[in-house]
Amino acid sequence: MTVLVIGGAASGKSEYAENLLCRLSGDAPKVYVATMEPHGAEAVARIAKHRKARTGKGFVTLERCTNLAGLRVPKQCAVLLEDLGNLCANEMFSPRGSGDGAEASILRGLRYLRGQCAHVVIVSNEIFCGGTAYSGETLRYLRTLARLHREIAATVDGVCEVVCGIPAYYKGAERFAKL
Amino acid sequence: MIFIFGSLYSGKRAVAASILHCKVEELSNFAVWDVQELAAQADNLEALADELSHYKAVIATETGGGVIPVDASERAAREAAGRLNCLLAERAETVVRVFCGIPLVIRGDLPC
Numbered sequence: 001m002t003v004l005v006i007g008g009a010a011s012g013k014s015e016y017a018e019n020l021l022c023r024l025s026g027d028a029p030k031v032y033v034a035t036m037e038p039h040g041a042e043a044v045a046r047i048a049k050h051r052k053a054r055t056g057k058g059f060v061t062l063e064r065c066t067n068l069a070g071l072r073v074p075k076q077c078a079v080l081l082e083d084l085g086n087l088c089a090n091e092m093f094s095p096r097g098s099g100d101g102a103e104a105s106i107l108r109g110l111r112y113l114r115g116q117c118a119h120v121v122i123v124s125n126e127i128f129c130g131g132t133a134y135s136g137e138t139l140r141y142l143r144t145l146a147r148l149h150r151e152i153a154a155t156v157d158g159v160c161e162v163v164c165g166i167p168a169y170y171k172g173a174e175r176f177a178k179l
Numbered sequence: 180m181i182f183i184f185g186s187l188y189s190g191k192r193a194v195a196a197s198i199l200h201c202k203v204e205e206l207s208n209f210a211v212w213d214v215q216e217l218a219a220q221a222d223n224l225e226a227l228a229d230e231l232s233h234y235k236a237v238i239a240t241e242t243g244g245g246v247i248p249v250d251a252s253e254r255a256a257r258e259a260a261g262r263l264n265c266l267l268a269e270r271a272e273t274v275v276r277v278f279c280g281i282p283l284v285i286r287g288d289l290p291c
Contacts, residue, residue: 006279128186130245131257132215146188153279161278170281 002120003158003176005167006149008127012165014050017080017123020167022057023179024119025078031117032059032080033071035087037094050082065090066097068109078119084152085125088145093137103144107151124149126161180232181290182267184239185277194275194282195236198289212238218263219256228266237267 001024007013021030032054038044051061059080064071068087073079081087084106091102098105113120127142134142153159158172169177181198185191195210196203206212211234221227231237243261248254268274273287282289 004279126186128188129241129243131242131248131253132187132240133248133253143188146190150188150190150280153281159279159281170278170283 002156006124007162011162013162021080021121029077030059032061034063037065076118079117081122083123181236181273182271183275189277190280191277210236214239215260218259232270
């Protein structure tokens with residue numbers, strides 16, 4: 001099963017995604033794929049906060065800021081990828097990213113994960129409700145992430161938006177909403 | 180009229196084409212989009228909503244979700260866009276919100 005979990009800042013999407021993966025995974029090993037590049041005090045503090053929240057849930061953490069397809073995870077494991085917005089920015093703007101090939105690189109990585117794993121939960125960001133007054137790189141980033149969202153949503157088993165910690169399902173409600 | 184709205188790049192036009200059984204390239208024959216931009220320039224939003232209701236589908240990008248703009252004209256444009264959405268929803272048989280390319284029917288039923 002693959003589920004796309006989208007939410008705004010501090011919407012409770014991470015906690016919901018972690019719990020969803022725990023319920024889906026059963027005895028499968030759980031792998032947390034962390035995408036954030038640990039640059040600066042704020043990023044370091046955020047990473048520590050997320051690590052603490054995962055303590056005791058049995059996750060092995062793998063850091064992967066770019067080139068998702070180069071990651072190696074055990075067969076039939078359950079993966080939580082956090083998060084797509086971050087990975088997309090790294091691929092587009094980081095010196096080690098794939099630049100214009102960001103979208104293709106991410107989709108290739110997701111194909112690998114979905115082929116290899118029993119379950120994949122993808123966390124991403126709702127950043128599209130603030131109007132249309134953007135330009136340049138920001139607009140290019142929004143367009144790329146939105147395209148990824150649509151392409152992923154079309155093929156996965158579940159799509160939900162987390163609002164106030166509550167998942168609202170647009171796809172796969174019958175399978176996932178009651179989990 | 181079917182009113183279709185959603186956030187930026189959410190796939191609204193593809194959804195509209197699928198509902199109207201046409202190609203995206205043919206959509207301009209049946210539908211109008213980016214009506215939030217028309218709202219900003221309109222003197223009379225009611226009249227604009229009436230006029231737009233003649234299309235089979237009217238498509239708007241949601242612009243009311245971010246921080247209140249510092250610029251007064253942007254604030255006014257955002258107000259007008261939100262108000263127009265309400266007026267269009269009142270006139271629509273079916274209201275659809277699009278999220279990541281997935282339509283969610285908020286009110287009414289989709290035509291077969």
